Amino acid sequence: MQKRETRSCGVKKTLGWLCLGFTDGCSATPxxxxxxxxxxxxxxxxxxxxxxxxxxxxxxxxxxSPGHARAIExxxxxxxxxxxxxxxxxGGCGCN
Amino acid sequence: MKLALLLAVFSSAACALEAGAPMPSLSAPRLGEGAPVExxxxxxxxxxxxxxxxxxxxxxxSMPTLDSLYKRYSPRGFTVVGFNKDVEAADAQRFxxxxxxxxxxxxxAKDAAAQAFDVKAMPSGYLVDRKGVxxxxxxxxxxxxxxxxxxxxxxxxxxx
Numbered sequence: 001m002q003k004r005e006t007r008s009c010g011v012k013k014t015l016g017w018l019c020l021g022f023t024d025g026c027s028a029t030p031x032x033x034x035x036x037x038x039x040x041x042x043x044x045x046x047x048x049x050x051x052x053x054x055x056x057x058x059x060x061x062x063x064x065s066p067g068h069a070r071a072i073e074x075x076x077x078x079x080x081x082x083x084x085x086x087x088x089x090x091g092g093c094g095c096n
Numbered sequence: 097m098k099l100a101l102l103l104a105v106f107s108s109a110a111c112a113l114e115a116g117a118p119m120p121s122l123s124a125p126r127l128g129e130g131a132p133v134e135x136x137x138x139x140x141x142x143x144x145x146x147x148x149x150x151x152x153x154x155x156x157x158s159m160p161t162l163d164s165l166y167k168r169y170s171p172r173g174f175t176v177v178g179f180n181k182d183v184e185a186a187d188a189q190r191f192x193x194x195x196x197x198x199x200x201x202x203x204x205a206k207d208a209a210a211q212a213f214d215v216k217a218m219p220s221g222y223l224v225d226r227k228g229v230x231x232x233x234x235x236x237x238x239x240x241x242x243x244x245x246x247x248x249x250x251x252x253x254x255x256x
Contacts, residue, residue: 049218050210053183056151 113214115231119145119224120212124202127180127188133202135177136228142174142252143224144245147210149181150191152218158237159195165246166199172253173226179204181218221245225252 047055054060063069113120121136135145146162148155159178166176176199182188185203192201204210213222217235223245225231232248234241 048207048210048215049220050147050149050181050207050215052218053149053151053181053187057183 112216113212113222113230113233115233117230119143119222119228119230120209122209122212124179124204124209127178127185127201127203130200133177133200138175138177138224139228140173140226142169142226142249144174144176144249145213145222145224146176146178147181147204147213147215147218147220148178149218150187151182154237155219156191156195158219158221158241159197161237161242161245163197163199165249166197169249169253174249174253175199177202179209181210181215223248223252225255 119135121134123132123134123136125132135143144162144165146158148159162176162178166174178197178199178201180188180201180203182191188201202209213220219234219237221234221237221241222230223232223234231252234245
């Protein structure tokens with residue numbers, strides 16, 4: 001147990017500045033890590049409505065080919081005698 | 097200190113540009129050929145500032161309507177400025193080959209115009225009166241928008 005802790009801290013020390021006070025073993029305080037986390041959160045920006053062109057690119061789609069994905073899903077449903085696990089059309093009324 | 101930090105985090109969310117606010121005065125390069133679009137130079141005209149993109153489905157509906165409104169009301173002092181929000185200008189050009197419009201179109205590559213107008217939806221349209229004051233904001237576009245827009249343009253054109 002003792003050995004494990006030593007190794008864990010050792011790894012963190014080798015990571016150097018990446019530790020940043022998440023444990024007492026490293027020098028910086030937890031408060032500093034909180035501030036750093038807050039600053040990192042600032043870097044996460046939401047996509048504005050007018051920037052959705054970036055999301056509309058074909059390589060941003062979940063599936064390469066919607067037709068192929070639908071065929072696979074249909075086959076899977078038939079083979080497994082189950083449907084509804086994957087995303088299907090409809091408004092959640094349970095009628096399809 | 098904590099309050100200041102919170103303010104710093106949330107201050108990036110600008111207030112939306114609503115009716116009653118002055119139209120931001122900015123200049124943007126033209127999409128295609130022509131002189132840059134200067135919004136400040138349009139004072140004295142009723143202006144509809146539209147934000148559109150080829151990937152935006154309701155924009156396909158709005159463009160022919162806006163073009164017909166432009167053709168009908170431009171002799172009375174109405175104009176449309178269409179800010180394109182495509183990532184690639186080529187996408188916009190391809191769209192315009194299918195949907196041709198005659199009103200001035202502008203590029204907004206660095207989002208300066210979209211940020212100045214604080215666009216909340218696509219398409220967004222800002223109807224500005226002759227004094228340069230935003231009078232009506234349309235977010236999204238349906239057939240009802242088209243009908244009310246025509247009425248609003250007519251009313252604003254009657255104002256001095």
